[in-house]
Amino acid sequence: MAQLSSNGNKTKPVTLNGQSQSQDPQAQTGTNGQQTSTREEVFDQPVILQQTPLxxxxxxxxxxxxxxFTVLWAAxxxxxxxxxxxxxxxPxxxxxxxxxxxxxxxxEILVEDGDRVEEGEVLVRLDxxxxxAQLDSLKEVLKSVEQENAFYRATLYGKDSDANTADLSLSPEMQALTTNRSAIQAENQVFEALLNGTAADLNPEQLARLQSQAVESSSRISAAQLEVSQLEAQRxxxxIELVAGERRLSIDQSILDDLTPLYEQGGIAKLQYTRQQQQVLDDAAEVARLQEEAQRLEYAIAQAQERFNREIAVTNTDLLNRLAENNKRLADIDSELNKTIVQNDQRIADLKSQISQAEQQIRYQTVRAPISGVVFDLQTQNQGVVGSQGPSQPVLKIVPSDDLIAKVYITNRDIGFVEPGMEVDVRVDSFPYSxxxxxxxxxxxxxSDALPPNQQELRKNYTFPAKIELDQQELIxxxxTIDLQSGMSVSTNIKTRKRTVLSIFTDLFLRKVESVTTSR
Known part of the structure; x- marks a missing residue:
């Protein structure tokens, strides 16, 4: 193919393999200068490169x-x-x-950050x-109240108490009640002894009171009994006089009967007969008087006996009334004592509860490790610092000695592709993977549910928590050997499935197409 040269003349193409060249006819017949000029013109001509078919x-x-091959490999x-x-x-x-x-x-602080402790080991001691001091005070009060209640119960059941009233912290009212009860009970025993006529179970003091009461009551009874005795003696x-009078009357009457025939026959003087008659009349009058006296004495004896019986009855009634009154007073005192015992029992229960709490507080003075592990985040560093700033303020934390696991967060976009049992590659951010x-x-x-965003845990979206069990606890x-530590951040790759390379590219292509078709 012909091409124009730089001077406008037609030239033939010149190949690099020497088969053909394009020349100017004037350059072939010229001088050497012209040949040099001709070579420059030749190099100024365009060159066409041709490859061989092979x-x-x-x-x-x-x-x-x-x-x-690439497509087949990708497929x-x-x-x-x-x-x-x-x-x-x-952990x-x-x-x-x-x-x-x-x-x-x-x-006393017995541990430092990083120390390994065993379960039950003492960590911190408080003063x-x-x-x-509070526990000792509560125990003293409890002992006093228990002794007081034991004294009240002994008083109620009439038993001797080992406690001395001077050693007990009794109120004046309770001291008066217990003293009055003892006095009333002793008085009742005396009254019962007077009624029953027995004094075997009385103490010397009660015997003295019994004798005093007996003298007072027996003086009246004795007077009535003496009157009865005197009247009976008179009777x-x-x-006796009546029997003698009746005998004299009988004798005088017999003599009079014997003298009557003689007097009628004139055998004796009238004066003698009259005297005998007068003697019989006197004897009859004496017998009548004695009989009347006997009736009077019988009536008087009956009256005196009635007064005697009435005096005894009055004495017994008085004793019974006084017994009833004393028993009523005893019932009131016992009611007050029982009320005080119930109150003291409640107080004893409260004191025991307070003692239990105080003992528990003393146990809390020694802080022990709840589990075996490693101490970290120790808040209390110096002695004299208040041990508790509130129930939500821990003094330290313990990382358990259990194996470490990776706790990760899976996004909503990926949660549908993962399930327990999948293999995971765990890369510790502190140690470069390469x-x-x-x-x-x-x-x-x-x-089972998504967690809300949390800036402290660097969760910006809703994520599902998951746990990964590690095959080893160290890096070699x-x-x-480099041991893993709790709190290290990790990046994990959860192997969900195997895909062909071609499907990955087709998926990317389809996404691009979809993004184009859905754009406005």
């Missing part, structure tokens, strides 16, 4: 082969699809916050002086 075909088929080769979930390492058991449930002053004497590698694990638990780098 190289073209090789490049073409190479491109086709590589493309075909059959599978790669792991993973869901990323950030989180941190936590399998919850971190225990150690709190002091009471206010106190720190006396127990105030609590021990006895009167009966140098330290990762730790294999297994997804063991997924929360160049033969050196």
């Amino acid at each position: 190289w073209s075909h090789a490049i073409l088929w190479s491109i086709v082969g590589v493309t075909t 059959f080769a599978k790669v792991e699809e993973a869901v990323q979930a950030p989180g941190r390492l936590e 399998e058991g919850a971190v225990q916050e150690v709190q002091v449930p009471i206010n106190g002053v720190v006396d 127990p002086t105030a609590s021990e 006895e004497q009167n009966n 140098e330290y590698g990762d730790i294999k694990g297994t997804l063991v638990w997924i929360g 780098v160049r033969g050196q």
